[in-house]
Amino acid sequence: MSEPTTSLDVRAIAKVPGGNRIRLSNIAIDLKGSEILRIAGEIRAMVAAGESVCNLTVGDFDPRQFRIPELLEEGTIEALRKGETNYPPSSGLPALREAIQTYYERDLGIAYDLDSIVVTAGSRPGVYGAYRAIVSRGERVIYPVPSWNNNYYTDMVEGVGVPIETTVSDAFLPTRQLLEPYVRGARMIALNSPLNPCGTAFTAEALGSICDMILEENDRRGAAGRPLFLLYDQVYWKLTFGGTEHFNPVTLRPEMARYTVFIDGLSKAFAATGVRVGWVAGPTDVIGAMNNFLGHVGTWAPRAEQVAAASLLRSPDEIVTYGVELCRKVQLRLDALYQAVMDLKASGHPVDAVSPMGAIYLSARFNLEGKRARDGSQIRTVDDVRGWLLREAGLGVVPFGAFGASSGESGWFRLSVGAVSMADIEQAIPRLRRGLDSLG
Ligand SMILES: Cc1ncc(COP(=O)(O)O)c(C=O)c1O
Incomplete structure (x- = not known):
C-alpha cells in the first residue's frame, strides 16, 4: 500500500474574483449571465425552505411528468x-x-x-x-x-x-x-x-x-x-x-x-x-x-x-404514439393556465394571455405595476411583479425582458409547463386569484 500523500491546498490561490479584463477575454467579460438561471436559483432556495412553488420558469421537462420514449x-x-x-x-x-x-x-x-x-x-x-x-x-x-x-x-x-x-x-x-x-x-x-x-x-x-x-x-x-x-x-x-x-x-x-x-x-x-x-x-x-x-x-x-x-x-409508429400523448399532456397544462388567466381577466383583473399554439409555453400578462401589495409595498417594476407572483401566488414565471424584449408592452411573462403536474397548476390558480383580489 502506498503512503497517503498530503495534498497541496491551492484553493486560496485559485480563487480569483471574476470580471478582471487583464485576466479574461473581452467576450468572456462582456457576455451576460442568463437571467432565467438567476430566477431559477431564487425558486430553488424557496423550495429548499419548504415553500410550495408552481415552477413555470424552466424550459425543461420533469421526467416524473414527461418520460422519454x-x-x-x-x-x-x-x-x-x-x-x-x-x-x-x-x-x-x-x-x-x-x-x-x-x-x-x-x-x-x-x-x-x-x-x-x-x-x-x-x-x-x-x-x-x-x-x-x-x-x-x-x-x-x-x-x-x-x-x-x-x-x-x-x-x-x-x-x-x-x-x-x-x-x-x-x-x-x-x-x-x-x-x-x-x-x-x-x-x-x-x-x-x-x-x-x-x-x-x-x-x-x-x-x-x-x-x-x-x-x-x-x-x-x-x-x-x-x-x-x-x-x-x-x-x-x-x-x-x-x-x-x-x-x-x-x-x-x-x-x-x-x-x-x-x-x-x-x-x-x-x-x-x-x-x-x-x-x-x-x-x-x-x-x-x-x-x-x-x-x-x-x-x-x-x-x-x-x-x-x-x-x-x-x-414512425412510436414517434406518432409518443407525440400524441406528449402534446395531450402539454396542452392540458397550457389550456388550464390559459383558462385560469382568462377567467381572472373576465373578473376584471389586469391580466391577459395568448391562446397556446405550440411549444411548452404560455404568454401571460400580469399588468400589476402601480398596484399596492398586501404588506403595503408598491409594485413598481416588472421584477417586482415577478417577485410578487412568486411570493403571493407561489408562481415562478420569467419576464419577456429575459428574452431581450424592452418594456414596450410591459407585464408579459413566459409560463413554461414542462416541469409541473396538473395538481401543481390546480393548487396555484386559487392562490393567484386570492393574491390578485388582495391587491390595492
Ligand atoms: C428555441 C430553442 N432552441 C434551442 C434550444 C436548445 O435545445 P437543447 O437543449 O437541445 O440544446 C432551446 C432550449 O430551450 C430552445 O428553446
Missing part, C-alpha cells in the same frame, strides 16, 4: 452494454444521419443529402456552430424579441444584433413589414417557430412572405454578394395544438434550401433535454464549415444516445 431509454442502455463508448464520427454516426434524412423525408417532406446533416450534442451547439459558420465579426444578425438567446449567440461571434420588437397583435412573431427595413447588408435572420418564449407559431402566409423577402434580397445581392441566411430553429415543431400547423421555409419556398439552416433535435420533441442529441440541416457549405468548427470543440452527441436516437427516428 422507451425506445430511446432502452436503446441507450443496450448500446452502452454493447460497448458503443468510443468517439463517434464528428458529423454524427452514419446510421443517425440516415435516420434524420428519412425522418425529414417522411415527416416534413424534404429530401436532403447526408452531407447536409450534422449531429450535435443537443441543439445549442448547432445554433452556436451556425452563427460561427455564417457570421463574421461586425456583421448584422436580425432577430425578433422576445426570443431565446439570440442576443447571447450574436455577442459570442462578435456580431451586431438587430433586435426587432414584436407585439401581441402579431402573436409576438415578426412580420415581413417589421423585418424589411433592416435586411440591407444584414448577414442572418434568426427565427424560431413554435416560439420560445411565447408559445406561438408562424402561419404559412407570414413565413412565406418573409421567405420571399429573403429570396428577393439575395437576388438583389447576386452571386458575388454575401448572402442573407435564415437560421430556422424548429426544435418545437412536433409540439403544436388546437389546429395549429407547423410550417418551414423550405417546404414553402424550395429555393430557400440554399439559405436556410434548420436547428432541430430530440430535446423538446421527445422530452429528452438531458439526452443531448440535436442536429442541423442546411446547405452543404455551411454544414461542412460547422463540422470543422464543432469537430474541434468536440460537441458530439454521446455515441450510445446516437445509436438509440437512430432507432427511434426510424420508428
